[in-house]
Amino acid sequence: MNPLPPNADDLVSAYLDAEATPDEIDVVESTPELMARVDSFRLVAGDLSEPLTPPAQQKEAHIAAALGAFDELLAGAVTEEADDGASAPSSSAVPTKTGPSSDTAESAEPVSLDAARDRRAARNPRRFNIGIIAAAAAALLLFVGLGVLSIGRGGQSDDVANSADAPIEASVAESMDDRAMDDRATDDDATDDGGLSEFGSDSEAIRQEDAASPAVQPTAEPFAAAEAAPADDAMDDADEAMDDAGEGEITAGADNGASDEAASDEAMDEDSDSLADTDLAKSNFFLGEFEQEEDLQLLVEELTADEIESRLAIAEELLFVRCADIAELEQATQPTLVGEGLLDGADIEVHRVDGARNSNSFIIVAVDGCDPISSFP
Amino acid sequence: MDVEDRELVAQAQRGERTALDELLRRHYDRIYNICRRIAGNDADAADATQEALMAIVRGLPKFDNRAAFSTWSYRVATNACLDELRRRKRRPTPGLVDEHDGWAAHQGDDPEPAFDEQLVVRDELQAALNQLPEEFRAAVVLRDCGGLDYAEIAEVLGIPPGTVRSRIARGRAKLAEIVDPGNQPPGAQRQNLQS
Numbered sequence: 001m002n003p004l005p006p007n008a009d010d011l012v013s014a015y016l017d018a019e020a021t022p023d024e025i026d027v028v029e030s031t032p033e034l035m036a037r038v039d040s041f042r043l044v045a046g047d048l049s050e051p052l053t054p055p056a057q058q059k060e061a062h063i064a065a066a067l068g069a070f071d072e073l074l075a076g077a078v079t080e081e082a083d084d085g086a087s088a089p090s091s092s093a094v095p096t097k098t099g100p101s102s103d104t105a106e107s108a109e110p111v112s113l114d115a116a117r118d119r120r121a122a123r124n125p126r127r128f129n130i131g132i133i134a135a136a137a138a139a140l141l142l143f144v145g146l147g148v149l150s151i152g153r154g155g156q157s158d159d160v161a162n163s164a165d166a167p168i169e170a171s172v173a174e175s176m177d178d179r180a181m182d183d184r185a186t187d188d189d190a191t192d193d194g195g196l197s198e199f200g201s202d203s204e205a206i207r208q209e210d211a212a213s214p215a216v217q218p219t220a221e222p223f224a225a226a227e228a229a230p231a232d233d234a235m236d237d238a239d240e241a242m243d244d245a246g247e248g249e250i251t252a253g254a255d256n257g258a259s260d261e262a263a264s265d266e267a268m269d270e271d272s273d274s275l276a277d278t279d280l281a282k283s284n285f286f287l288g289e290f291e292q293e294e295d296l297q298l299l300v301e302e303l304t305a306d307e308i309e310s311r312l313a314i315a316e317e318l319l320f321v322r323c324a325d326i327a328e329l330e331q332a333t334q335p336t337l338v339g340e341g342l343l344d345g346a347d348i349e350v351h352r353v354d355g356a357r358n359s360n361s362f363i364i365v366a367v368d369g370c371d372p373i374s375s376f377p
Numbered sequence: 378m379d380v381e382d383r384e385l386v387a388q389a390q391r392g393e394r395t396a397l398d399e400l401l402r403r404h405y406d407r408i409y410n411i412c413r414r415i416a417g418n419d420a421d422a423a424d425a426t427q428e429a430l431m432a433i434v435r436g437l438p439k440f441d442n443r444a445a446f447s448t449w450s451y452r453v454a455t456n457a458c459l460d461e462l463r464r465r466k467r468r469p470t471p472g473l474v475d476e477h478d479g480w481a482a483h484q485g486d487d488p489e490p491a492f493d494e495q496l497v498v499r500d501e502l503q504a505a506l507n508q509l510p511e512e513f514r515a516a517v518v519l520r521d522c523g524g525l526d527y528a529e530i531a532e533v534l535g536i537p538p539g540t541v542r543s544r545i546a547r548g549r550a551k552l553a554e555i556v557d558p559g560n561q562p563p564g565a566q567r568q569n570l571q572s
Contacts, residue, residue, distance in 0.1 A: 013546035017520065019527050044552045047502045048521035054409040058423055063401050066430035070389075070397055073434070294435070301439055327512065331536050353535035361452070361535045372463055375456040377436045377449075 004033060012037045016045060285314050287341035287350065293364065296343055297376045300350055300362050303338070308352065308360065311338050323349050323370035328363050338362065348373065382446040389437055397437070401430060404447060407523060408454045414518040415458040417507040421465060422458075429457040444532060451523050452533040455515055462511055505555035509548050516541055517548035 005011060005027065014020040015028040016038055028034045290296040303311070315321060315337035329336050329351055336351040347367035352360055353375070364373040382403070388396035408429055413422040432453045440449060506514055512534070519530045527545075531538040 007546075009546040009550045010542060013549055014542055017527070017545070019542065040553045040557070041549045044502070044549055044556065045521045048414065048506070048517065048552075049524075051406065052410050052413050054406060054413075054426070058426075059405055059409070062423075062427050062430050063398065063405065065427060066401055066434050067394060067398055069431055069434045070394060074392055074394075298435070301436070328535075331540060361456070374460040374463070377432060377439075377453055377456070 004031065008034060008037065012041055016041050285311060285339060287339035289342040291344055293343065293374055296341060296348075296350070296364065297362075297374070300338065301377060308338055312336070312352070321349070322367050323351070323365040326363075326365060326370050326372060328353055328372055328375070343373070383442055386437070386440060386442065386446055390440075397434070400446070401433070404450050405430075407447070408450060410522045411451055411454050411518055412458045412461075414503070414506060414522050415455065415511070415515055416461055417503065421461050425454070425458040425461040428461070429454040432457055444529075448525065448529050448532065451519060451525065455519065455533055459511055459515065501556060502552070505552050508555060509551060513544045513548040513551070516544040517552070520545050 011020060011024050011028050012034055015025060015034075020028065028038065287296065287299060290299075312335045316335040321335075321337045324332075324336065332351075332353070336353070337349055338352050339350045341348055341350070343364065343366075349365045349367055351363050351365060353363055361375060361377065363375045365371065366373055382400065385396045385400045385403075389400055405426075409422065409426050412425040412429060413419070416422040416425050429450070433450055436449075436453060440446070444452075506517070509517065515534060516530055519525045519533055520527075523530075525533065527538045527541045530541045530545075534541065536544075
């Protein structure tokens with residue numbers, strides 16, 4: 001009698017599930033002991049597949065509650081659109097009762113729940129966005145070049161030069177925000193805002209500015225095909241910021257101003273670029289402080305594929321992953337840490353659990369003890 | 378079925394309440410069964426099922442039909458159940474058997490289950506299932522209750538298909554042994570045969 005293979009249960013189970021290879025099928029069917037085992041497994045599987053009937057009252061209550069949540073989302077979307085007025089006429093569709101449709105999700109119009117998600121996302125801390133930051137860096141470089149050119153022209157008073165700083169810097173910063181906000185920027189907007197004197201030299205300033213303008217977040221992707229656009233959007237943001245920096249150059253030319261002090265500041269900025277980049281990456285890696293798991297989950301779910309990859313790269317290069325050895329990540333073949341944060345006052349890490357196909361699943365882990373808190377979606 | 382699901386998903390994403398209602402009703406029983414089997418008792422199953430439905434509603438806007446709605450919804454349900462189990466772990470219940478320490482904890486001298494535990498664990502198979510570690514239990518349940526194939530289970534659990542196959546096999550072997558102690562695993566049979 002031939003000895004049974006060491007993975008006999010694997011073969012038997014796969015055979016039962018029609019997942020065995022032809023060779024494995026031959027082995028199982030030619031071995032009476034394994035066929036007996038198949039019968040044993042079949043009994044267990046058969047018992048398990050017996051449907052359990054949910055309590056009818058519970059079923060109705062659960063579905064009603066879910067529909068209630070759906071209604072709230074829709075109501076939120078309507079309110080949001082009313083608040084927005086005509087500023088974003090095409091960003092989200094008003095909830096409509098449409099007739100039966102053969103449209104798939106890919107071809108559907110932007111859906112009505114978008115606005116509600118945007119509204120919730122706007123309440124969350126600003127998230128890391130490489131596109132915007134890259135645009136800021138590009139604009140800053142142009143600004144530095146402008147300063148050098150202006151110095152070359154010379155002959156202007158410090159007062160004039162100093163007065164030119166704020167509008168230009170504000171113009172660059174404001175332009176990025178405003179371009180992202182439905183292209184509503186005007187030159188007046190930029191010159192009315194004299195803040196952000198540290199823009200470009202202080203990563204915290206950028207981060208705070210980002211946090212102060214949540215509407216910049218590219219979270220308004222339509223449900224369908226939402227993942228396709230972010231990279232292009234980031235490039236567009238950068239291009240537009242470059243264009244606006246050009247507009248700033250014209251303004252500076254009109255004012256004819258840049259002082260030695262400003263040039264010195266910019267030189268210091270360049271010296272600290274690499275360190276600032278690192279700090280910026282680390283600080284933006286922090287997802288924020290959350291009281292509810294749901295809010296954190298929403299934020300992470302709305303990260304684009306590019307943003308997730310950027311975060312994974314940052315974590316791999318810059319950060320110490322504290323909870324990489326949990327069971328849920330034992331199969332991971334790539335970096336998994338997507339972000340850090342505070343959930344109800346406790347340090348947490350968010351890891352991506354590799355999907356077997358093209359989908360992401362995440363797990364929130366309490367750093368203290370590395371205990372998994374929740375998985376989603 | 379999937380084509381109709383896609384239509385319902387699209388309609389629900391456009392704000393049609395009736396489409397969502399139909400979608401949830403269509404999949405409720407399966408979701409409940411998965412939650413009931415994984416959670417191991419009615420109370421946790423009810424909480425997990427409710428949470429799963431809420432998560433489906435919240436996640437529907439991002440659902441892009443790359444997977445079948447059924448697969449995705451089972452994934453959501455499975456995560457909701459595992460989360461429920463984790464929450465239960467964090468709030469110890471004096472007097473109840475800890476069902477989730479893996480099967481090693483259930484060898485030999487288990488205390489007599491409390492009365493409410495006896496009510497909760499109604500059938501022998503469920504009791505056996507409750508003794509499986511969560512990751513094995515989830516794989517077996519998704520296969521036998523959810524009817525998912527190995528690739529789909531791999532997607533749901535975020536593990537390779539080979540691991541799915543192994544977990545299901547080990548889970549079933551343990552279930553067979555618990556339900557029928559005379560049911561020897563092939564390893565034992567092999568030893569007997571070789572001796």
